[in-house]
Amino acid sequence: MAPNLLDVSNIDLAFGGIKALTSVSLGVPAGKVTAVIGPNGAGKTTLFNVISGFYKAQRGTVTFAGQDLLAQPAHTRSRAGISRTFQNIALFPGMTVAENIKLGAHAHLDTGVFAAALYLGPAAREERAMDRKIDQTVIPLLGLEDSRDRSVSGLPYGLQKRIELARALVTEPKLLMLDEPFAGMNTTEKAKMSGQIRTLVAETDVTVLLIDHDMESIMTMSDQIVVLNFGKVIAAGTPAQVQANPAVIEAYLGAEDAA
Ligand SMILES: Nc1ncnc2c1ncn2[C@@H]1O[C@H](COP(=O)(O)OP(=O)(O)OP(=O)(O)O)[C@@H](O)[C@H]1O
Numbered sequence: 448m449a450p451n452l453l454d455v456s457n458i459d460l461a462f463g464g465i466k467a468l469t470s471v472s473l474g475v476p477a478g479k480v481t482a483v484i485g486p487n488g489a490g491k492t493t494l495f496n497v498i499s500g501f502y503k504a505q506r507g508t509v510t511f512a513g514q515d516l517l518a519q520p521a522h523t524r525s526r527a528g529i530s531r532t533f534q535n536i537a538l539f540p541g542m543t544v545a546e547n548i549k550l551g552a553h554a555h556l557d558t559g560v561f562a563a564a565l566y567l568g569p570a571a572r573e574e575r576a577m578d579r580k581i582d583q584t585v586i587p588l589l590g591l592e593d594s595r596d597r598s599v600s601g602l603p604y605g606l607q608k609r610i611e612l613a614r615a616l617v618t619e620p621k622l623l624m625l626d627e628p629f630a631g632m633n634t635t636e637k638a639k640m641s642g643q644i645r646t647l648v649a650e651t652d653v654t655v656l657l658i659d660h661d662m663e664s665i666m667t668m669s670d671q672i673v674v675l676n677f678g679k680v681i682a683a684g685t686p687a688q689v690q691a692n693p694a695v696i697e698a699y700l701g702a703e704d705a706a
């Protein structure tokens with residue numbers, strides 16, 4: 448077993464009377480792809496928000512690379528190794544692909560991309576080094592060469608999702624958290640995105656934690672799956688184990704009945 452890069456332990460978080468997370472624990476092994484699945488409102492995004500410091504848990508611990516994250520404010524260096532994308536696309540439409548990616552270098556988890564847009568930028572030399580890294584590493588890695596200088600507005604949805612992924616990679620995170628990377632994509636786009644995520648994990652030392660509803664993509668690309676339902680972990684294991692778990696089948700059938 449690979450050691451865990453991230454350990455979430457006994458997290459409770461309620462919004463007023465709504466228990467969004469109840470005693471949630473999970474381990475994220477280094478260098479693997481872990482998926483969090485579950486019906487709408489299960490608490491998946493809330494869990495991401497606790498890990499990245501947007502929400503404060505009422506109980507429990509989050510240990511990242513051996514450090515207790517909840518004991519420190521979100522902006523401290525310990526979270527510097529964590530990068531994420533959001534459930535809804537958060538690109539700047541008037542800017543080019545390369546400019547949007549570049550913003551990733553300034554986008555801190557606690558302030559987000561909007562505050563990053565106000566950032567005046569690093570010294571010229573650092574800026575050139577970063578431009579080189581973006582052009583030589585990040586853009587080729589995600590196959591964005593042809594759209595580099597195009598404005599992001601009007602680009603196909605799947606391409607916009609890849610630009611967000613590129614932006615999250617600029618800081619060379621240890622942990623990459625993706626909230627619904629396949630949402631709204633067609634079959635071709637999904638296959639391309641899941642292939643690129645697997646390539647990233649194979650060729651760099653990044654660890655991926657992702658949320659999605661697309662079962663086919665999740666089942667084929669994940670090493671481990673954690674299932675949330677009504678704020679609780681109801682199952683965890685390999686795709687085959689989770690798929691065969693009666694509690695998981697029931698949670699999904701129940702969700703279908705209600706829909
Ligand atoms: N800031 C908030 N204030 C109040 N309630 C919230 C807040 N954020 C989340 N919730 C509630 O917490 C519960 C879990 O929401 P969450 O967004 O984590 O679900 P999810 O699993 O990501 O769902 P989806 O698949 O639809 O994205 C829901 O009942 C939601 O309404």
Ligand SMILES: [Mg+2]
Nearest residue numbers: 491492493534
């Ligand atoms: Mg969500």
